Amino acid sequence: MPRLPVKTPPALLSLLAVFLALASCLSALPARAQETGQSLTVATRVAPPFVMKDGDGTWSGLAIDMWREIAEQRGYEYTFVESDLAGLVDGVADGRYDASVGALTVTAAREEQVDFTHPFYATGFGIAVPKAPPAWLSLLRNFFTLQFLQAILALCALLLVVGLLFWLVERRHNAEEFAPGPRGLFAGFWFSAVTMTTVGYGDKAPRTAAGKAIALVWMFAAILIISTFTGMIASSLTSGRLTGAIGGPEDLAVASVGSIRASASDEWLSSEGIAFTGYPDIESGLAALREGRIEAFVYDEPLLRYRVRKDTTNTLRVLPGTFGRQDYAIATGPDSALREPVDISLLQIVEGSKWRNDLTRVLGKVK
Template sequence: MEARARLVLSMDNRGHARPINPWKGGVIMISPRYILFAFALMVSLGASMVEARDPALSDRTLIVGTKEAPPFAMKSADGTWTGISIDLWRQIATDLNLKYELRETDLKGLLDGVASGSLDVAVAALTITPEREEAFDFTHPFHATGLGIAMAWKAGNPWVAVLKRVFSPTFLKVVVTLSVLLLAVGMLVWWFERKTNPQQFGGGPAKGIGSAFWWSAVTMTTVGYGDKAPVSLAGRVVALIWMFGGIIMISGFTAAIASSLTVAQLESPVKGPGDLSKVRVGTITNSTAASYLRDKRIGYQTYQTAPEGLQAVAEGKIQALVYDAPLLRYLINQGFKGSLQVLPNTFLRQDYGIALPPRSALRETVNRVLLQKISEPAWQDTVYKYLGE
């Protein structure tokens, strides 16, 4: 008769499980915490096997939607795709051994595709927003930026703008204030010099004050003709104070003139988002910029692509195009350099992420690889390659 081994468990008075060998009668002590550890290990291995069998991570070819959004997603003449987002996705797919097929669509197609599940992934320059998060999932952000404003570069005659500034109420007010100050200093010198120095500041109040005004202006501008000079102690004290004060004043006046000359070509009705309501504005359909303008009650014209919007600015159909700042700068450098510009300041921070269908099995796995990739020095090289920053 064949013998069969059996494991018999009993509990001792200390609460330990006691397997009993039926042949030798020996007792082996096993702690309950080891039993719990073995159970947890089995559960973990089972979960890993379920994940590995997920078709999204194994044999199925993923449908990855994209759209042209230079420099994050760009399609070359031979149909190949490159860009910051595309390069990042390729690295993630390679590390996870994912098979995929790129499918081009528009922005609405990307958003609707991941929301419905007809697209497994959407890769472009997609901004993470609360509204989109309600419809589908995003990975962790891989790039932070903001909205920018593209304007026409003013290339007209800068002297026209300078003349406008010279005859502006603000500038004329400065000139009048300066003239009054010159007159006041001149009158002080005349008062002290009219008796002790009649040859230079005498001849009646009108003539004396006129000579003192002339001396005050010459001293302030540091020309120093030397044709008139105070000789009394009080007059010289006033002159000494005015010499130092004049240097400071003429420096500020010169800086104001230089500023008028240098910014004349940059004269624009829009200095920031607060001025958008005063001009004709455009943006891209279904974009974050469109939502911003709508929330701010700013009227706008929509365009299907950023190049179409920039062309409208160049032709004068609109005065400003509001869209993602890095995309605007890249496109202007490529096709509108010298005719359009992007204002230096951005607003409304935007975080770009990879879009996934709701509760996608890919999310956690892709996130782990994404975070690893963007922490590597090679990622900064990729960003610099396309953006130069």
């Protein structure tokens, strides 16, 4: 029996068309909302001079100003949300935030979770250390160490013993120069001292055979003693100046180092096998450095340089040069429609002279 064609009711066709149109609109909603209407949630974290937060909660800084310019160009509405370092990546990866803006370094581990825009600032790691005191002050301090004072006391005790021997054998036969009593004992001490130092004023001299024998032995022994003592002093002063001196990353392995946990510097130090003390932020790390609890603090060079420039105590410095590689970029969700338009605006900004001038004004010229 022939099958009769089934006619679809017009109302059902209309409903189906509306459904398809609605589905199409919903699928395109994220891209259109990010371009025009829906407010974006942008995570950030205080990291002067790229991100700063005023007392009234207003955000500012190099990265914040750059984002504001991007948002103005693209017509984005947005709200800043403060987060910790781990949250800048995890929050974007799980969809809590649409983007993260700040001094956020691109790493392989982070790239697996989120997408990054083109870098807007390339730098490396820096090392902050205490300022070295003036050479004359360092030398003066080394003269007053416990070890140096102990050596001086030991030498004086030896001179006193030798002087006592001179006095004992000379006091009866050479009373004019080595008189009985404390005066003669001091004369023996004086004679042993000038003999050891080869000054030999000639005001004292042994006259007995025993005294001359002691003097002869003491002359040769003094040559060895004074040479040894001079070497000890030179070694003490040199080691005192070099102890704790850090000139670059190659010295970190034998120094007490601080850094920030879960940061790019944490990854670098761990990969190099360098043990370090973790701090929650730069302020606490630099405070530990000033107080002598650590010898060096490793973190992003521009952030360290900015903080040290603003440090009113003037007791810290950042070593010249950088090591490692760091690229700051904006993080967006995987396959986010934000990345391409943000990339275009970001490149336009960093290629302009205003961005370069802002970097020089805030960070100063890199030495």
